[in-house]
Amino acid sequence: MKRTEGFQPISQESTPALIAAQLREHISRGSMAPGAQLVEMEIASALGVSRGPIREAIQRLTQEGLLVSIRNRGVFVAEFGPDDIRDIYEARTAVEKAAAGILVSGDHALAGKELLLKVDDMDAARMKNNSEAMSAADVAFHERLVEMAASPRLSRMHGTLLTETRMCLNRLEGRYLDESVRVAEHRHIAEALSNGNANGLMKLLDAHKDDALARLLTEKPSSASLQTA
Incomplete structure (x- = not known):
C-alpha cells in the first residue's frame, strides 16, 4: 500500500x-x-457562501492579530x-534590515534600481495628490525590498506586518503637508542600497x-509644524 494512498487532491487556495x-x-x-464588528451572516450573504468558511477565515485573521474576538460580544477589527x-x-x-543585509551583499545595484x-x-x-495610490506604492516599496531577499520566512513574517502597516498608514494621511518628504525618505533608502x-x-x-x-x-500637527518636518 502506498503511503499516499487515500490522499485527496486539493485546490491551490481554499475558500477560507x-x-x-x-x-x-x-x-x-x-x-x-x-473597531468595526464583523457579522458572519452578513459576510456570508455578500460572498454567497455558507458561514463555515467565513468562520474559518475569521479564525485565521484572529490568529494573525488583525481581528479580536471578545466573549459574548463578537469579533472586531x-x-x-x-x-x-x-x-x-x-x-x-527588523525584518527589512535582515532582508537589506542579504541584498547589499548581492547584486545591490540591481536591487536598488x-x-x-x-x-x-x-x-x-x-x-496626482492621490493618497490611496501613495500608500499603496509605499507598501509596494517595502514589500519588494523583502521579496528580493528571496527568504520565504522573512516574506512570511513581513506579510502580516505589512497588513498592519497599511492600517497604520491610513492614520498617516494628513500628517505630511509635503509628501515629497515621504518620497525622499524612500529614495534615500533605495540609493543607499544601490550604492552598497x-x-x-x-x-x-x-x-x-x-x-x-x-x-x-503624536497629535495631528498643525500646518506650520508640518512645514518644518
Whole structure:
C-alpha cells in the first residue's frame, strides 16, 4: 500500500483562504475600520457562501492579530494603541534590515534600481495628490525590498506586518503637508542600497521607522509644524 494512498487532491487556495484574503484587503484599506464588528451572516450573504468558511477565515485573521474576538460580544477589527504601533514598526524594520543585509551583499545595484522604480510610483501618486495610490506604492516599496531577499520566512513574517502597516498608514494621511518628504525618505533608502552602503542603509531604515512613529504617535500637527518636518 502506498503511503499516499487515500490522499485527496486539493485546490491551490481554499475558500477560507480566499475569504481571508478579501477580509485582509478590506481591513488594510480601512474600508473595515479599526473597531468595526464583523457579522458572519452578513459576510456570508455578500460572498454567497455558507458561514463555515467565513468562520474559518475569521479564525485565521484572529490568529494573525488583525481581528479580536471578545466573549459574548463578537469579533472586531483590531485597534492599535501606541505600544502596538511601536511593536509593528520595530518588528517590520527588523525584518527589512535582515532582508537589506542579504541584498547589499548581492547584486545591490540591481536591487536598488528595482526600489527606485517603486519610488517613482510614489512620486507619481504624490503629483496626482492621490493618497490611496501613495500608500499603496509605499507598501509596494517595502514589500519588494523583502521579496528580493528571496527568504520565504522573512516574506512570511513581513506579510502580516505589512497588513498592519497599511492600517497604520491610513492614520498617516494628513500628517505630511509635503509628501515629497515621504518620497525622499524612500529614495534615500533605495540609493543607499544601490550604492552598497550597508551602514547608511541600516541607519536610513531606522530613521524611516523613527519618523513614521513620531508622526503616528503624536497629535495631528498643525500646518506650520508640518512645514518644518
